[in-house]
Amino acid sequence: MWRTKDLHKKFRFCGDLDCPDWALAAISLLTKLTSIKMRQLAQEVAKTLLEMSEASEAAGKICQDAKLSLEDSKIVIAAVEFFLSSAVKYNVSAEVFSNELQQLGFPKEHAASLSKVYQSTPQFAQVFLQGGFRISRLTELKWRPEMNLRSPSEQEATDFRIAVSMKLEKDGHLRSHVFSMSLEKMLILKHEISEILHIMDSLPKVPSV
Incomplete structure (x- = not known):
């Protein structure tokens, strides 16, 4: 069970912010894995993070063995990725990471499994600094004004919107997205x-790796 008194606490591995609600909700699913399976899943997720690749079949098999549905498996893998990458991002110690996971409701053995994988993968920091935590790269962005009319015979616009189209590149593949706002x-x-750009410009520069 989650420890309600700790749910609104600020966590160092989250950048001294609250842990996202979706990640909190995933904890009950993660505890369906044994601590050994948790470590194996964390190792698989760590591997995909280092290689900047998609979740492996092995990670899916671990979740399947724990009787998780396909949708729950995706949530569990995303949560482990979030916990590990956030710990790296905010450079917390393995001890702090483990303690804070327990405060969120992780059993001690499960928290230890995650923190051990985190501690035993020192190349995390270098890879993330080089990749900048980038998931995809914007290659094209276009926009145009768009007006909706009350009826074909009326010329008065009822809604002025912006139509946006963009192309994102990930792993050598381009994906197009179209939406309006x-x-x-x-x-x-x-x-x-x-x-955001102003805040980023004010941050100290990170030395190149």
Whole structure:
């Protein structure tokens, strides 16, 4: 069971923020694995993180052995990836990582399994610094204004939106995404991106590896 008093605590491996709700929800699924299976799954996930590749068949087999559905298996693998990559991102010690996982509701043996894999993979930091935690790369972005009319015979616009199309590259494959958003949301997004860029520019530069 989760320890309710700790759910709203700030965690160092999350950058002194709350642990995301979806990751909290995944803990009950993760505890369906034995501590040995947890370590094996963490090792498989660590391997895919280092290789910047998709989840392996072995990881899926481990979840299948624990009687998890395909959807629950995806959640479990994503959660392990989140816990490991966040610990690397915020450079916490294995001891702090293990303790905080237990505070979230992980059994001690499961927390130890995750922290041991984290501790035994020192090349994590170098790979993540080089990859910048990048999942995909934006190769093309286009946008155009779009107006919806009340009816074909009326010329008054009822909704002014921005139509966006983009192409993302991952593992040598291009994927196209098309969507639209209101002008208000586009302006909010523009403001938030400007704030993020400002924060990034103010951070100390990380030496190249």
